[in-house]
Amino acid sequence: MSAGHEWSRVSAMVWKDLTAEWRAKASFHAVVFLAGLILMLFGFALGPDQDALAEAGAGIIWLTLLFSGVLTFNRCYERELEDGAFEALLLYPGDRRSLFLGKLLSNLAFLLMVELLILPAAALLYGLPILESVLPLAVVLGLGTLGFVTLGTFYAAMASRLRAREVLLPLLLFPMLIPLLLASVEATGALLEGDAMGRAAGWIRLLVVFDAVFVTASFLAFEYVIEE
C-alpha cells in the first residue's frame, strides 16, 4: 500500500482518538489535575525555601510529567480493548505499524497539551524564568516528550493486555527512560539558568539520538508485539 494511504490511516487514528478525548475530557482533566497536584506535593516535600525549589525546578517538572503522563498510555489501548475494538482495528487491511504511529501521535498531542498547562503552573509555583528561553525550552520539551511517548505507547501495547498493567508499565518503562530523564532535566536546568556555558546543546543532541533510536526500534518491533 502506498505511503499516502498509510498516512490517511494514521491521521484517521489520531483524529478518532483526539475526538474521543475531546468529547469525554474527563481523562484530560484528571491528568492535568494530577500533574498540578504532584507539582504541589513536590513543593511540600522540598520547600519552602524558594531558592532550593527553583534549583530543583527542572527535575520537578520532568518527574511530574513522567508520573502523570504514564497514566495516559495504558488508557489509550484500554479504550480499544473494552469492546474488542482492537481486534477490529487489527483486521483492517494495511500496515499495522500505522496503528502504532497513530497511537503515538495522539498520545503526543495529548501530553503536549497537558504540558502547555503544567509548565506555566510550574513556573509560577517555583519562580522559574521560562519566558527568557521559550524556544529552546520548547525544543527540549518536545524532544523529551517524543521519546517518553514513543516508549510509553510501545510498552503499553504489551502491559495494557495484562492483569498487572498498572504496576507493570512503570516497571518496564521508567528504567528505559533514565537517559531521557537525565538529558531532559540537565538541558532544562541549563536553559533555566541562562545556559551561559552552552551545556544544553550536548544534552539536546543526546535527546535527538535517544528519540531516533527508539522511534525506529519500537516502530520496527511493534509488529512482533501486536501479532496474535
Place this chain on the structure above:
Amino acid sequence: MNTPDPNVGNLRAPRWLTPFGLFALLFFIGAQLTAFFISPPERDMGNLQKIIYVHLPGAWLMGVAYLVVMVASIGYLWKRRERQDLVAASAAEVGLVLNGLTLALGSLWARPTWGVWWTWDPRLTTTAILFVIFAGYFALRSFVDDDDRRARWSAVVGILGFINFIIVYMSVRWWRTLHQVQSSPETLDSPYVLGVRLNAIAFLFLMIFFIAYRYHIARIERATQSLEEERALTGGAVHV
C-alpha cells in the same frame, strides 16, 4: 499407568553438563587460589584488593550474559524456535544474578576504599540501571501466561533493554564526569593481571554451565507443563 513419554528421553541432561560443571568449579577454585597467592597485598588497599578477582570478572560476564540474551532474542524473533526463548531467559537470569553480585561486591569494596556504600559513579549507576531494566524483563515474563506471547514480548524487551545499555552508559558518563579509569588488564599492575584473566575465564566457564543448566531445567519445566495440560484436556487422572 506409567507409560514413559516419548519426549522425556530428550529431557535428560546432556552428557557433558555435570563433568563440565565440576571442571568449571575446580577451575574457579584454582583460579581464585592462584590469584590469592601470586598477588602481593596492594599498596593502599592491602588484601582488600582481592575482591577484584570476583568483582571484575562478574561485571564482565554480566555483559556477556546480556549479550547472549540479545542474540538469542533476535534469533527468536527471526526463527521462532522455543529453545531460543529459553536460552534468552536462562541467560537473562544468570546475567541478573551476576549483575546483583557485581553491585553487592562493588558496594562492599566501595565502603572501605571510598568511604561510602554507594556513589553516583557512571559505572555503578549504569550497572544499577541495567539491573532494573532486566528485573522488568522478568516482571513481564511472570505476568504473561501464553508461551508464544511471552517469548515474543520478552525478546523485544530484551533487545530494547540491551540497546539502551549503550545510551544509558553515555548519558550517565556525561552526567557524572568519570573519576576513575575503567579497570582493564592494561590499567592494572602486572601481578594482578594474570589473576584477573584466570578468573575471567573461570567465570566464563561457570556462566556457560549455569546458563546450560538453567536451560535444561527450563525445558523440563516446559515439558511438565505441557504434560499436565494434556492430561487435564484428556480428562485422565494425573499419575505421578
